[in-house]
Amino acid sequence: MINLNGNLVEDQNAKLSVFNRGLAYGDSVFETIRVINGQVMFWEDHYFRLMASMRIMRMEIPASFSPEFLEEKMGELVEANDLKNSPARIRFTVFRKEGGYYTPATREIDYIITVAPLKDAFYLLNEEDYEIELFKDHYITSGLLATIKSNNRAVNVLGSIYASENNYENCLLLNEKKSVVEALNGNLFVVKGNTIKTPPLTDGALNGITRKKLLEVIKDLPEYTLEEASVSPFELQKADELFITNVVLGIQPITKYRKKNFDNTVARDLLSKLNVKARLG
Known part of the structure; x- marks a missing residue:
């Protein structure tokens, strides 16, 4: 129906x-x-x-x-x-x-x-291999329209085809300033030490609901420092962890980007706290 x-x-x-x-x-x-x-x-x-x-x-x-x-x-x-x-x-x-x-x-x-x-009631951590790459054929234009969920998703469609053709699980999208904005299907978080960084909405990142909820979670955790700031492609290989968030998956750890393999310790910790927030509504 x-x-x-x-x-x-x-x-x-x-x-x-x-x-x-x-x-x-x-x-x-x-x-x-x-x-x-x-x-x-x-x-x-x-x-x-x-x-x-x-x-x-x-x-x-x-x-x-x-x-x-x-x-x-x-x-x-x-x-x-x-x-x-x-x-x-x-x-x-x-x-x-x-x-x-x-x-x-x-x-x-x-x-x-x-x-x-859906298969699962609450979010589970997917620990299978999850390799990503940059999609550089087309860019997201930073601005207010990029932050909403409109049906204008040509870049996401073409990026998904590129990922499929090259055996990647996902791709990261860039804006016109060559900053990393988000994944094809969710927001991006970059972990380096105890700092967790995510691209700001002003760079063209989607105003994701799971992104918003995770920011609320992180702000209450003294062990982490949160930054909403532009992410350079050069930062990706220097990171300890990379993960993607959306309302269906919750948190999806990235296991590999080019020659760098990543851990999922922080993603695992945050996922348990995100599930608690979901149960509380």
Whole structure:
């Protein structure tokens, strides 16, 4: 079952127009949300990021789009797909109503909510080999648009194809200033000694929910020093650890970048604390 504009419909009956603006112009934003036993993880953060993304895209936010209303709609969908007692991932996609060319005919929106099962309720540390490389064919342009989850993901798609063709698990993306910004599917953290560093949003990093929660965790830990600062490609091979964060994986340690192999001690420590934060909501 899929939620299409507030109505539950069978997958095969959920249809979009060929003039859909998300398809035609990427005029769309989305949230990927983790649900555990019917409970939406970090919903307040997801909700406010979704609202901010819609405002940045100059979309008209419906009066009905309260946190309670949207949470109720997600709950109905989870239950309709028999996932109320299972871990699941939701994709909440908002797109402007069709009409117009680059200039839209309206700022009103439609939306789709989809759900799929997840294997594990809480985050587990993946200790399998995870080799990455820089993707240098195209760059992320730093600025406000880069921080939101829009459907404009050409760089991520091309980077994923590059990774697949060259047997890498992931790639790191650069901005126009040649600073490392993030991975293809999440935020980047660099560990050197007791310092944990992550690229700032001003460099074009996605305003990730797991990134935000992990920053909150690290700030409360006196044994670590936190930096939000630009990351040079030269820093990567000098690091003790590299790891990626997103809402589905939690924390993914990087085991190899070029000739350097990495530990996962800090990632393991932080993952246990992130799970505690997730349980507390």
